Amino acid sequence: MTHEQLFQIIQKKRSFLCIGLDTDIQKIPAHLLSTDDPVFEFNKAIIDATHDFTVAYKPNIAFYESQGPKGWESLGKTVDHIRNTTKDIFIIADAKRGDIGNTSAMYAKTFFDTYDFDAITVAPYMGKDSVSPFLAFEEKWSIVLALTSNQGATDFQFLEDKASGKKLFEKVLTTASGWSSKDQIMFVVGATKTESLTDIRKIVPDHFLLVPGVGAQGGSLQEVARFGMNEQCGLLVNSSRGIIYASKAHDFAEIASQKADEIRKEMEVYLKQNNLI
């Protein structure tokens, strides 16, 4: 998918929501546990109920991996179900991978070939050749960690480079945006760090940002839209727990649908304010 196509889906759905499928078998409704594949049944119900309101799904791979081989089957079925349900969707493997070249090539094969993802999140620490193998797949995206939403972000990401005066996360934005075009590179910027969004937009005015941290982690959608939106929206704002675990009863999918549509409606306001729809 290209940058332009992603923007068209945003305009069509009047939404820049990404739903995080962080499906934890400990947290899904009890009545699903007797099915053959509770994780997939949960995801299927969530997808069927929310796909009109979201432009992206983002399974966090940790939750699937922790279930062993069965978890990877649930993941594969989930990706296939999304593809069979709608064409207007962007699917992100939240995997935060990155290794030396021949190994990253294996990861790229996993997520772009074995599984049909559009994008993968990658850690920048090992530099260009740890990300290049992902970029070798046309119309597939690498979403590079820049400024993350967690407390530990302050350990290294704000370290100030003596030579350039830039902070580490700013160096990552500057350097990694040169690794390919805005059709293949996106950045993770936490919603808990909105005070940095203005500066980030000076460095990467045109790139999409994947913004986690709205909801359970306390970030504000309004501020993200105010400081982060660009002429092609340029934002995918993720919510996981606030949607998929909004109810743990039989009505979980219906409540998830309501929550997703609530967020979408707020997003529609910001898209209109910026004359994007």
Place this chain on the structure above:
Amino acid sequence: MTHEQLFQIIQKKRSFLCIGLDTDIQKIPAHLLSTDDPVFEFNKAIIDATHDFTVAYKPNIAFYESQGPKGWESLGKTVDHIRNTTKDIFIIADAKRGDIGNTSAMYAKTFFDTYDFDAITVAPYMGKDSVSPFLAFEEKWSIVLALTSNQGATDFQFLEDKASGKKLFEKVLTTASGWSSKDQIMFVVGATKTESLTDIRKIVPDHFLLVPGVGAQGGSLQEVARFGMNEQCGLLVNSSRGIIYASKAHDFAEIASQKADEIRKEMEVYLKQNNLI
């Protein structure tokens, strides 16, 4: 496993070798491809032939993940086979994981609970709370990326912090060594960066270093031992392709055994020179 126990295995085996099980189905001998689980059959033969010469095995998870659910079955069987073959062994999941706390907890569960690894490699970019969930498992290790063996290491790892004058990888060593004791934290330092080992030993004199890059990537074992060895050895030197793919014929395991013993013999010399055996 404790730091002391790992050193005892090194003394007993007169080796500080780690064999990387980067098992690529495209590269294993043709006669194994007709078996039910070629990846496991390859690993089993390598393990049976080399376990006397190595103190650690390090499956790189990318290679298993790329095979889908079946790859994870091969991985589980591989770990079980190592455990059933020898007690004197340290098993590393080369996974380079790291995410926000609740997600890293899932990864920790995967590698320390679902699979019986002793250690996992982790990326430091997201800071302390992305590593803490791994450290919550007693006698399990986090091996933090510090200075990697690839070309892209120069993109960010040498950035010089204005406040402290330290390079990023030195900040990682200083900061992460405070996250737990030397019984739970180890660092990745590439064998292609031996000129930095003297400085690294000033920052972390007592910690184990996992050193990839000898062999296919061009690093020198002699230099690693010269500049990196401490009073309890403090080194695990990895070789992957140079051992497991030394032959692609029927004799692959026998040749792997010879290659591993060759390296072990060289290691024995360095251990003796340092009066550690």
